[in-house]
Amino acid sequence: MQNTQMIQAELNKWLAYVNYGQYTNFVVHQATQLLVAFPNFKPCVESMQYPGEQGPSNLLMFIGQVKAGSDMFAIKIILINGFPYRAPKAYVDQQLNSAIIKAKTYLGAQNEITLPYLTGWNMSN
Numbered sequence: 001m002q003n004t005q006m007i008q009a010e011l012n013k014w015l016a017y018v019n020y021g022q023y024t025n026f027v028v029h030q031a032t033q034l035l036v037a038f039p040n041f042k043p044c045v046e047s048m049q050y051p052g053e054q055g056p057s058n059l060l061m062f063i064g065q066v067k068a069g070s071d072m073f074a075i076k077i078i079l080i081n082g083f084p085y086r087a088p089k090a091y092v093d094q095q096l097n098s099a100i101i102k103a104k105t106y107l108g109a110q111n112e113i114t115l116p117y118l119t120g121w122n123m124s125n
Helices: 004-015 021-037 098-103
Strands: 042-048 057-068 071-079 089-092
Touching (some): 004 021, 004 042, 021 057
Antiparallel strands (some): 071 089
């Protein structure tokens, strides 16, 4: 298990490239919990643009692997603009054939993970 001070130091390197405004401490707290629970996830920043946004933004994301049944999946969790009021986006970060996609209940368009927890997002939870 990683030391939380080491995790926060790593996060602070990436936070210099993103802007979560007054919620930066909340982001650090939530990200630290994620990285303690899933130490194989790593933070990074990528410039992305979601539909309806005026232009690309640097977004903090976490990339790692999770096991579902007998399969390992590369997962990308993105803290989008408006976080924590808008739910993070989670994607299976790999190409899957259509038979696998159909068999996965919570896998939607563009490999987006559509868990009830994310669709019913409430920042206070």
